[in-house]
Amino acid sequence: VTDFVPFGSFNARASSLGQVAHGFVPPDQYWTLIESLHVLLVGPRGSGKTTLLRMLQSPALEMWDDPRAAEARDRINYTGVFVPADRSWGAQVRQIEQSLHLTDFGVAAFTLHALRALVTAALERTRAPRGDVPHKRVALDRGAEERIVRDVAPLWLINRPVGSLEALRLALSDHLALLGRLARRAMRMRDEVAREELLAHELLDLELLSSAVPFVERFNAAVGEDEGTWAFLLDELEFLPQRLRAEIYAALRGSDRRFLFKVSLAPHGEVEQPEVESSAVSGHDFRLLTLTYAEKEQGYPFAEALLQRAMRDRGLSGTPKELLGIGGFEREADSWSEHGHAYGPGSSAHRSFADLATYDSEFAHYLADHNIDLSHTDEIPPSQRAAVLRKVAPLVSIRLASLSKGQRRRSRKSLAELYSGTHSFFAMVEGNPRWLKAIVTRLLATHESGPIARSVQARALEEAAREYRSHLRSVEYEGDIHLAGEQSPHMLLERLGTFCQSRVIGRKFEPEPPLTFIVDDAVADDILVTLRVLVNFGVLVHIPQPQGDDATGSLRNERFRLAYLFAPLYRLPLRLGRAVNLSSVLAAPPPPPVEQLGLLEGGDG
Amino acid sequence: MALLLPAPYAPRALSSLAAGDAYDGFLCSLGFERRARSIAEHLPRATHSAAIGFPSQQTLSYAENAAFFAAAGFERQTLDAHEFHPWVAEWLRSVLATCVGHPCRVGVDVSSMTRLRIAAVVEAVAQTDGSADLEVDFLYAPEAYHEPSPPADATLTIGPVSSYFAGWSLDLELPLIAIVGVGYELEKAAGAIEYVEPQETVVFVPEGRDSRFSLKVAEANVGLWAEGATSPVTYPLNDPFVTLARLDAATAGVLRRGRPLLLPMGPKIFALVCMVVAALHEPDVAVWRVSAGELERPVDRHADGTVFGLSVGVRRDAVVLPIT
Numbered sequence: 035v036t037d038f039v040p041f042g043s044f045n046a047r048a049s050s051l052g053q054v055a056h057g058f059v060p061p062d063q064y065w066t067l068i069e070s071l072h073v074l075l076v077g078p079r080g081s082g083k084t085t086l087l088r089m090l091q092s093p094a095l096e097m098w099d100d101p102r103a104a105e106a107r108d109r110i111n112y113t114g115v116f117v118p119a120d121r122s123w124g125a126q127v128r129q130i131e132q133s134l135h136l137t138d139f140g141v142a143a144f145t146l147h148a149l150r151a152l153v154t155a156a157l158e159r160t161r162a163p164r165g166d167v168p169h170k171r172v173a174l175d176r177g178a179e180e181r182i183v184r185d186v187a188p189l190w191l192i193n194r195p196v197g198s199l200e201a202l203r204l205a206l207s208d209h210l211a212l213l214g215r216l217a218r219r220a221m222r223m224r225d226e227v228a229r230e231e232l233l234a235h236e237l238l239d240l241e242l243l244s245s246a247v248p249f250v251e252r253f254n255a256a257v258g259e260d261e262g263t264w265a266f267l268l269d270e271l272e273f274l275p276q277r278l279r280a281e282i283y284a285a286l287r288g289s290d291r292r293f294l295f296k297v298s299l300a301p302h303g304e305v306e307q308p309e310v311e312s313s314a315v316s317g318h319d320f321r322l323l324t325l326t327y328a329e330k331e332q333g334y335p336f337a338e339a340l341l342q343r344a345m346r347d348r349g350l351s352g353t354p355k356e357l358l359g360i361g362g363f364e365r366e367a368d369s370w371s372e373h374g375h376a377y378g379p380g381s382s383a384h385r386s387f388a389d390l391a392t393y394d395s396e397f398a399h400y401l402a403d404h405n406i407d408l409s410h411t412d413e414i415p416p417s418q419r420a421a422v423l424r425k426v427a428p429l430v431s432i433r434l435a436s437l438s439k440g441q442r443r444r445s446r447k448s449l450a451e452l453y454s455g456t457h458s459f460f461a462m463v464e465g466n467p468r469w470l471k472a473i474v475t476r477l478l479a480t481h482e483s484g485p486i487a488r489s490v491q492a493r494a495l496e497e498a499a500r501e502y503r504s505h506l507r508s509v510e511y512e513g514d515i516h517l518a519g520e521q522s523p524h525m526l527l528e529r530l531g532t533f534c535q536s537r538v539i540g541r542k543f544e545p546e547p548p549l550t551f552i553v554d555d556a557v558a559d560d561i562l563v564t565l566r567v568l569v570n571f572g573v574l575v576h577i578p579q580p581q582g583d584d585a586t587g588s589l590r591n592e593r594f595r596l597a598y599l600f601a602p603l604y605r606l607p608l609r610l611g612r613a614v615n616l617s618s619v620l621a622a623p624p625p626p627p628v629e630q631l632g633l634l635e636g637g638d639g
Numbered sequence: 640m641a642l643l644l645p646a647p648y649a650p651r652a653l654s655s656l657a658a659g660d661a662y663d664g665f666l667c668s669l670g671f672e673r674r675a676r677s678i679a680e681h682l683p684r685a686t687h688s689a690a691i692g693f694p695s696q697q698t699l700s701y702a703e704n705a706a707f708f709a710a711a712g713f714e715r716q717t718l719d720a721h722e723f724h725p726w727v728a729e730w731l732r733s734v735l736a737t738c739v740g741h742p743c744r745v746g747v748d749v750s751s752m753t754r755l756r757i758a759a760v761v762e763a764v765a766q767t768d769g770s771a772d773l774e775v776d777f778l779y780a781p782e783a784y785h786e787p788s789p790p791a792d793a794t795l796t797i798g799p800v801s802s803y804f805a806g807w808s809l810d811l812e813l814p815l816i817a818i819v820g821v822g823y824e825l826e827k828a829a830g831a832i833e834y835v836e837p838q839e840t841v842v843f844v845p846e847g848r849d850s851r852f853s854l855k856v857a858e859a860n861v862g863l864w865a866e867g868a869t870s871p872v873t874y875p876l877n878d879p880f881v882t883l884a885r886l887d888a889a890t891a892g893v894l895r896r897g898r899p900l901l902l903p904m905g906p907k908i909f910a911l912v913c914m915v916v917a918a919l920h921e922p923d924v925a926v927w928r929v930s931a932g933e934l935e936r937p938v939d940r941h942a943d944g945t946v947f948g949l950s951v952g953v954r955r956d957a958v959v960l961p962i963t
Contacts, residue, residue, distance in 0.1 A: 079836070116812075117811070118811045118812060119811065120811070120815055120836065121834075121835060121836065122806070122808075122815050122835065122898065122900055122925060123808055123811055125798045125799050125805060125925075125927075126799070126805045126806055126807060126808065126925065129798075129799050129801070129802040129805040130802060130805065132802070133802040147811050150810075151812070154812070207809045207810065210807075210808075210809045211807075211809055214807035214809075214922055217807075218803075218807075218922060221802055221803070222766055224725075501826065501829070502833075504790075504825075504826045504829075504830060505826065505829060505830035505833040505834070506830070507790055507791070507792070507793065507794060507826075507827070507830055508794050508797060508827065508830030508831045508833065508834050508929060509793075509794060509797075509830075509834055510794055510795070510796060510797045510798070510834075511793035511794060511795055515795065515932070515933060515934065518791075518792045518793040518795075518934055519792045522792050522793030523793070524792065524793065525792050525793070
């Protein structure tokens with residue numbers, strides 16, 4: 035049994051800034067993110083949003099030990115102000131607001147946190163650099179520091195003398211403590227007077243940008259950077275109160291050159307984000323960057339770089355391709371050199387096709403319908419080979435490996451082993467650093483040198499998929515309790531997976547089975563809630579329409595596929611496949627267990 | 640504000656509960672499991688006795704329990720979670736009002752209470768105005784061993800157990816550190832950790848007298864502490880005061896470097912201890928619950944014949960000493 039390694043243990047926030055910087059592998063999106071633009075960074079859990087934002091902070095840039103760090107330091111000419119938020123904080127604020135029927139409490143609390151982060155970033159700039167090459171370090175004499183905080187403190191409703199940035203930061207903490215005390219008193223006393231006292235408190239009137247301006251102006255002037263820009267790096271926007279989100283979206287249109295906003299957000303978040311479309315237009319005022327890869331090959335370079343880095347950190351020489359080798363779905367290509375194409379008589383692919391045709395009459399009919407004579411594949415024009423044979427090769431492998439024991443030959447690839455090898459691995463980790471690190475940690479825990487056996491790879495990938503699916507049981511289900519057996523995140527994944535499975539290894543041979551879903555108008559609103567969770571957890575991957583890049587708006591009429599991580603659980607090929615309306619999937623009766631799917635009586639998966 | 644003073648409660652056999660164990664007020668749940676009345680059956684009648692029912696899942700032993708509490712003269716009401724919260728605060732006030740000239744003794748059987756109810760009781764105790772001395776015995780009748788139920792299809796609630804236990808953070812840069820009590824529900828703890836996304840996890844593992852339970856706990860959480868979590872801390876199921884001491888020490892340590900979030904799964908007594916610890920550190924410590932609510936199949940749990948618990952004193956002018 036492979037040791038269980040929680041996916042969550044590879045959370046960027048779990049690491050110190052030094053650790054984040056040390057292991058940082060930039061995806062292509064990073065080089066757009068660093069530009070002096072407002073950016074909305076969209077990705078599911080684990081896709082690296084927090085890491086990317088943290089790598090815009092000066093200390094991280096100084097500690098990044100990579101040849102490309104110099105370029106990043108040169109191009110990042112603003113001060114990054116990282117303001118974290120998380121589910122725990124969001125829940126704190128929501129509980130108070132619901133308990134006291136407030137709407138602006140969370141906005142005030144977050145504003146104080148953001149101002150505190152602003153002061154922290156300024157303070158950091160006055161300190162010694164964390165690495166050999168400084169980034170945005172300045173000298174601030176004591177007198178100038180005192181003047182800044184003396185001027186700003188009353189504007190931030192700090193009524194006691196403060197003489198340093200550190201004291202200013204502590205005073206903001208005191209504000210936060212006061213806000214919490216007032217809220218708790220109002221909840222404890224359960225009377226309107228205490229609530230009104232909280233509502234009337236002037237801290238609730240603080241606004242982020244108008245409060246930040248006087249501080250930034252004075253700091254810039256003191257260090258001789260009149261045009262100095264400060265970038266608020268706001269993580270996990272979905273946990274912020276709705277009004278604050280709307281204000282931040284509006285700020286994305288802002289033209290104040292002193293401020294940039296780079297904010298991260300779950301795709302089609304757990305809450306609707308209608309403001310994006312109405313208040314800011316992607317490509318015009320800000321850039322929308324997505325961290326998912328609809329086409330699997332788009333994520334390969336990043337996955338390869340991450341794996342290479344993980345190997346280096348563990349002292350393993352060689353390349354990812356040498357470590358993982360060629361996978362089950364790729365082996366047909368071996369025969370290219372021998373036969374001029376992969377399907378000539380004697381090739382492994384040819385053997386597979388012939389083997390399956392023996393047992394699978396539907397497949398045999400498919401070949402016959404396309405006038406394919408397997409004994410004369412050399413005579414098939416290349417275009418027909420591609421259209422008829424190559425496109426079904428993965429399906430053939432899966433169906434063959436799914437044959438019942440009585441029909442199985444020892445020489446056949448096992449179902450599990452199909453899901454192994456470099457490209458399958460890259461596809462299945464979906465360019466998600468947290469998934470990749472969790473799986474690589476399992477793979478390399480006891481590995482010393484040389485390639486990793488395909489069976490070991492396949493087992494690690496399948497265990498990871500099974501555990502991640504199981505964890506969906508712990509995700510809050512907000513739909514109709516009576517439908518939880520069908521519509522909870524865990525069960526909906528199961529429903530979609532088994533649907534696709536039934537079309538891949540069912541009695542009928544479908545050369546292009548449906549593997550993607552369109553959220554059509556007939557899909558009930560209840561389902562959308564669960565779909566958003568699945569998208570946010572990376573279980574469903576958005577496939578943008580040709581002209582669209584909106585990954586934050588409505589789910590309606592958008593197309594999704596199951597993450598390839600789950601492919602081995604449902605015996606699915608690692609390809610997009612045909613689209614089908616989601617409502618028709620949900621309306622269809624659940625498919626029978628895999629053992630009863632028809633010709634194929636269950637395999638060894 | 641009142642000051643909370645936890646103290647040990649000596650474990651004993653249910654059958655040994657005697658006249659000396661009488662309370663001014665006794666509160667328990669009228670639920671579907673047989674053990675809901677196990678402690679009440681053995682206790683002398685309190686001046687104020689209340690058994691509060693649930694609006695749903697009135698099945699299994701519910702009717703028998705209701706008949707028992709009716710015959711025993713208990714105040715009986717059916718309250719949902721929102722109704723219970725203000726009710727218990729008022730009930731406690733009314734009990735305190737009758738204790739003139741002597742410290743008020745209250746017994747609370749948490750065995751069949753939901754975590755929401757336990758939270759409401761602990762909050763009510765912590766929020767008493769301290770105008771009278773109060774001794775609360777939180778009692779627990781452990782269940783005889785039974786196999787874990789299959790996992791529910793979904794989680795209906797995962798979040799702060801109440802606004803009082805939501806916590807309050809002054810520095811979001813500090814890491815969120817989950818202190819997780821695990822049970823024998825397969826991968827439930829791992830899934831909850833995945834959902835909460837703490838930066839670090841400390842795992843508390845129950846040690847019971849039944850080796851089958853320990854084995855199932857280990858199986859359900861294979862390797863949870865192998866990597867990504869710090870070394871597991873064990874706690875004795877039958878000694879909540881020792882558990883409290885260990886949890887309080889862990890929480891105090893976490894408070895020095897992060898934001899603690901207590902996530903009690905497994906035995907209910909650990910949830911109680913979490914809430915008492917959070918009340919001691921209020922408002923810095925959050926307590927969350929993970930519940931499948933009505934999706935969880937009701938099980939008619941029977942008491943194993945023992946009772947243990949945790950005493951909490953509430954003093955007007957106490958000096959609080961370190962627990963450890």
